[in-house]
Amino acid sequence: MKRIIMLCSLCFCIGISNAKAWDFAEPNQDGDTIYYNIEYGNAIFDGWNTFAEDCRYKTDTFRIPETVEHNGITYKTGWRFIGNNGQLAFLLGATKASPQYVYIPKALFTDIKDNYSYKIFLMPVYNPYFSGYIVDKEHPLLTSDDGVIFSKEKDSLLFFPTEQRGTYNVPKYVKYVDQYAFVATSLDSLVFSDYFDVQFGYNFIEQARFMKSFRFPNATRSLPNGIGISGEQLEEIILGSDLQYIGGLYFGNKQSALKRIICLAVSPPKTTVEKFYGTDELTLYVPRKSVTQYKYSDGWKWFDRIEPIEPPVVSGVNSAEISWVTNADASSYSLTLYLDAEHTRRLLTLTFDNRGYLQNMDINSDAYTQPQSMARHVRQLAEQQESEGFNSYLSFTVTGLHAGSDYYFVRRTYNVLDEVIDEEQGSFTTLNDMGTAVGQNMSDDASNRKALHNGQLLILRGDKTYDAQGREIK
Numbered sequence: 001m002k003r004i005i006m007l008c009s010l011c012f013c014i015g016i017s018n019a020k021a022w023d024f025a026e027p028n029q030d031g032d033t034i035y036y037n038i039e040y041g042n043a044i045f046d047g048w049n050t051f052a053e054d055c056r057y058k059t060d061t062f063r064i065p066e067t068v069e070h071n072g073i074t075y076k077t078g079w080r081f082i083g084n085n086g087q088l089a090f091l092l093g094a095t096k097a098s099p100q101y102v103y104i105p106k107a108l109f110t111d112i113k114d115n116y117s118y119k120i121f122l123m124p125v126y127n128p129y130f131s132g133y134i135v136d137k138e139h140p141l142l143t144s145d146d147g148v149i150f151s152k153e154k155d156s157l158l159f160f161p162t163e164q165r166g167t168y169n170v171p172k173y174v175k176y177v178d179q180y181a182f183v184a185t186s187l188d189s190l191v192f193s194d195y196f197d198v199q200f201g202y203n204f205i206e207q208a209r210f211m212k213s214f215r216f217p218n219a220t221r222s223l224p225n226g227i228g229i230s231g232e233q234l235e236e237i238i239l240g241s242d243l244q245y246i247g248g249l250y251f252g253n254k255q256s257a258l259k260r261i262i263c264l265a266v267s268p269p270k271t272t273v274e275k276f277y278g279t280d281e282l283t284l285y286v287p288r289k290s291v292t293q294y295k296y297s298d299g300w301k302w303f304d305r306i307e308p309i310e311p312p313v314v315s316g317v318n319s320a321e322i323s324w325v326t327n328a329d330a331s332s333y334s335l336t337l338y339l340d341a342e343h344t345r346r347l348l349t350l351t352f353d354n355r356g357y358l359q360n361m362d363i364n365s366d367a368y369t370q371p372q373s374m375a376r377h378v379r380q381l382a383e384q385q386e387s388e389g390f391n392s393y394l395s396f397t398v399t400g401l402h403a404g405s406d407y408y409f410v411r412r413t414y415n416v417l418d419e420v421i422d423e424e425q426g427s428f429t430t431l432n433d434m435g436t437a438v439g440q441n442m443s444d445d446a447s448n449r450k451a452l453h454n455g456q457l458l459i460l461r462g463d464k465t466y467d468a469q470g471r472e473i474k
Helices: 010-015 288-295
Strands: 005-007 024-027 033-039 042-045 061-063 067-070 073-078 080-082 087-090 101-104 120-122 132-135 142-145 148-151 156-159 167-169 189-191 205-208 213-215 229-231 236-239 260-263 283-286 305-308 313-315 319-325 332-338 346-353 358-363 378-380 393-399 406-414 420-429 449-453 456-461 464-467
Touching (some): 033 067, 033 073, 305 319, 313 420, 319 406, 332 393
Parallel strands (some): 005 120, 061 101, 101 132, 167 189, 205 229, 260 283, 283 305
Antiparallel strands (some): 024 033, 033 042, 067 073, 080 087, 142 148, 148 156, 332 406, 346 358, 449 456, 456 464
16 A cells, blocks of 8 residues: 655645745646756656646646756756655645646656655645546556546555645545545535545545544544544544554644544444543533543543433334433423423423432323323333432333324423423424334334444344334444
């Protein structure tokens, strides 16, 4: 697996923006003027002057020649050495003017060694008409597809054009995403297949401009130290269900828009980091049964808030399991079910103490035809956590409901003054027993198992799998 191209961060761009003036200018085969600096016997392509705002190009594709002749001397098109580590910079410019495509010839970027000390920095091009790069088909190390640069084997994604918008579905053959591959990206979302263990380089997403959420693939088992994801509008980062180790993932700062981290792994991934950066400002969401485990795990325990990610209601055929997070200021809770969205046809109201024990059940006999049977249909499922004194969440199953019917709920939290300090409203539909092909209450059947996959709650029964609505998943 070759790791060849690296984009510079925006701060790096600023740092080299004052490069020396160009030494000479020559047209390429299309008649477009290119500016060069002579260094180490090579003609260094000067993107800052070539892509000046008043430049106009003869074709949509800007072609970089392999060699250029000036004053009777033939120079190989080359690159500039930057910094103490010998990084190589190929300046494509960060100006408002640029062509639609930039063509990379077969002789460019052929002398790069495969290690971290020798990388190529491709600078972001800020222009809404820029669509990406075209690599010569005979290039020995690189290839391109829809403007994106890959390694020749296409197993490494090396550089994504900054101006492409919308959603990008990463090809399934990609096994590695290079450092800074998506620096300053304009994408709204980036999608990976959940079934492939993709590896990631440091800071592969840097200063995304429009992305609000990023999700790692479920199959990724390890994230190295130094992984950083940042963006102006990035609100959440989702870690996959198979993650087993995580290094020092950068979780933003006080100036970032990041609000929450979602980790789908049931067992907290191991880490050598004492405290993840940025956790003081974030909420961590984890599988409901794993909340307490995360609260006592290295690294994860430093999050100010750790809350469950499962939906508040999981429907059965004749039942519904309704859950919520406990409130430290709670004196009691209530749960009311209605038969209509306007909340005029109340079915029942359940009240609980601050530890989740049922205190009272008020059934509307006009709406419910068998009120005498309701007492045995209410079951407390929350498990007491003696170490904490109360549960991190409460869960109750109400049965005796009708299959394939709509219900509406209001859940309230009260303080010692009997004031409402928290309220949640929602609705759910009980399952149709014909649609499930199970023929019995899926939530209550002891043979059923629940699993969280890709953020979706699944019900496993025998060799069949159903979603939370009872639809069989093939």
